[in-house]
Ligand SMILES: NC(=O)C1=CN([C@@H]2O[C@H](COP(=O)(O)OP(=O)(O)OC[C@H]3O[C@@H](n4cnc5c(N)ncnc54)[C@H](OP(=O)(O)O)[C@@H]3O)[C@@H](O)[C@H]2O)C=CC1
């Protein structure tokens with residue numbers, strides 16, 4: 001049995017950072033050693049710096065770690081650094097880490113649109129990590145030291161959307177039109193400052209800044225393909241997919257729900273039963289690789305009329321699985337369905353951990 005890889009977390013005190021702490025405590029492959037947050041938290045013990053808001057208790061192993069400033073010196077011994085940094089600060093910090101030769105897996109939006117940065121939902125497009133493998137291979141050929149790199153995790157609502165789309169597009173071809181209306185949990189808005197109770201109690205907020213554009217754009221990259229020379233990602237064209245998103249904040253703690261309608265380009269459209277079977281049969285590559293956190297069932301197709309529900313279904317496969325319910329014909333497009341995914345697990349920190357497990361299985365960290 002190899003020694004565990006050393007892991008660090010940037011933005012360790014936030015909504016995503018706290019989830020990283022939970023997922024990495026007692027992980028068989030990674031040992032959490034270094035935590036970073038803002039200058040307000042640096043120098044304090046983690047237990048004193050964090051305002052812990054998870055329903056699971058703060059792991060003992062993290063309590064006494066002294067929070068560092070987010071500078072690469074403190075993280076030099078890390079084999080992998082997970083970032084849950086506020087996007088207002090993530091850009092230059094993550095850049096400095098990559099330049100220092102570190103492997104960074106980031107939840108922040110800053111580098112998602114760079115064409116040579118993989119944007120990965122690990123249950124959907126781990127093959128985009130070939131770009132990292134190619135960078136490392138090229139450095140070897142040029143006898144340079146192992147390069148730093150960044151892998152971005154998608155927007156949390158996008159992660160839930162692309163999970164069922166991947167097997168459907170593979171089996172039934174391009175999607176001519178898709179609309180999605182989201183009902184997003186408050187943990188998605190983070191903890192500093194977070195959504196005020198007075199705004200969300202007895203209410204729905206029909207606007208989440210930037211979210212609709214992210215869903216519409218990121219879907220094209222995640223379902224796109226690696227270029228022949230493995231240097232960048234080629235996006236799907238509008239001819240291959242058209243997405244329209246409307247995003248809403250609702251009074252749910254964790255778990256994003258999405259009501260999706262879609263029409264395939266190819267005629268005749270498949271039957272409802274064929275769509276359900278396709279979703280049930282999908283086994284993601286992370287599961288085939290035997291990764292520790294990979295879901296046993298990637299997509300759970302639920303038959304009850306009133307499911308999925310966030311409180312009841314968000315923890316399927318420990319939050320790494322996605323639930324799909326109410327698959328039925330749509331009188332305007334071809335089909336409609338309801339998708340539920342855990343926004344801070346498969347939509348954020350869990351995806352980061354699973355990406356690291358895949359990188360490890362491929363000897364890239
Ligand atoms: N929540 C979610 O479901 C998802 C979030 N994301 C993305 O992940 C990132 C983190 O989100 P979230 O956890 O919700 O945000 P939070 O606001 O809860 O946490 C932000 C973190 O950034 C740290 N930070 C703030 N300012 C600085 C600074 N100047 N230097 C270094 N660190 C700083 C904070 O530290 P301190 O406590 O010391 O202030 C805290 O650890 C964001 O980019 C977000 O868009 C992505 C997918 C899903």
Ligand SMILES: N[C@@H](CC(=O)OP(=O)(O)O)C(=O)O
Nearest residue numbers: 107108109155156184188189
């Ligand atoms: N905006 C998402 C959280 C998220 O994923 O944000 P971003 O795409 O900026 O990382 C939410 O509020 O639920």
